[in-house]
Amino acid sequence: MELYLEPGAFRQYVDEKGIERVQVHLEPGDLYFFFTENIHEVPHIAGDQPRIVLAIFFAMSPDDNEIYVWA
Numbered sequence: 001m002e003l004y005l006e007p008g009a010f011r012q013y014v015d016e017k018g019i020e021r022v023q024v025h026l027e028p029g030d031l032y033f034f035f036t037e038n039i040h041e042v043p044h045i046a047g048d049q050p051r052i053v054l055a056i057f058f059a060m061s062p063d064d065n066e067i068y069v070w071a
Contacts, residue, residue, distance in 0.1 A: 003039075010041040 005013055014021060019039060026032055034040065036057075045051050059068040 014039070 013019075024032060054071070056069060056071045059070075
């Protein structure tokens with residue numbers, strides 16, 4: 001079962017669980033890779049500019065020599 005947090009509940013959840021926080025500051029054009037199974041929050045954008053996200057997923061298994069990629 002995947003955990004879904006209601007909007008605005010992320011900070012309270014990580015405080016209750018003692019999860020360390022790291023803030024990553026990205027600039028336009030930056031490319032950032034992270035392990036999506038880690039709990040994470042993507043803050044809302046203030047202003048009229050849209051956020052453009054390119055999401056690519058890699059699936060790997062020690063039992064399979066192939067790597068599956070989809071976007």
